[in-house]
Amino acid sequence: MKELIKEYALGYTMLRDAIEGLTEEELHYNPAPDKWSIHQILIHVTDSEISSTSRLKKVLAEDEPTLISFDQDAWANTLGYDLLDREQYLLLFKLLRSSMQTILDNLTSEQNERVGVYPDQERFTFKQLLEFRVEHVRGHLAQIERVKKAYQENQRTK
Template structure:
């Protein structure tokens, strides 16, 4: 579990490294109408972290809680993520990750096996949710790289 916790800790610095030196124009660039800009990706990462932490806390403290999905595309468009300060969301992401780390350090092996029931994906263990939150960053770093490569 120590390796997972270390990977979790690295999420923020990995994002910072990927966006270092980008211009405002690059943050706002959308390869197509349906694609997200780097700004929207960053805000989505923070939104998803909020959801992941809620799910993890629910699983750790409640007996088989219901975990609900969210429509990431609607959150991005209806909440006008393209017009929001991504720096604020980066700080929020950093703070959420840092605030959850002391909880992670106290977990037992049994805690990692606790479950919740996702309304679309069925039963999930804490460990599965935690691993997903880590993998989520890798996925979106790949997406940021793709957007950067298409910027002209």
């Protein structure tokens, strides 16, 4: 669990490192009509963090709470992700992650096994939900690398 918490705490730094030195053109490059730009990915990661931080806290504080997801595509398509301030969102991500640190540093083994339930009755422990948060950032870091590569390939073919 210590390694999981450590990687969770590094999420902001990993995102920052992934975009280091990128131009606005690279950050807003859209590799395909149905794909997100790096800018949009960063906004999404933060929106997801807002929702998931609440879920993590509910699982720790309430008895088998109902957990609700959000429609990521609806949010990306209707909330004007391209217009949102990426720096504000990255700061919000950083604050959300750091706000959980004291809680995570003081978890008991019993708390790791507390459960939240989705409307379809699927059950997840706190530890599993925290693993999903780490995997979510990992997955989007890989997506950012794919967009960077697509941008570079696009520049070579111009």
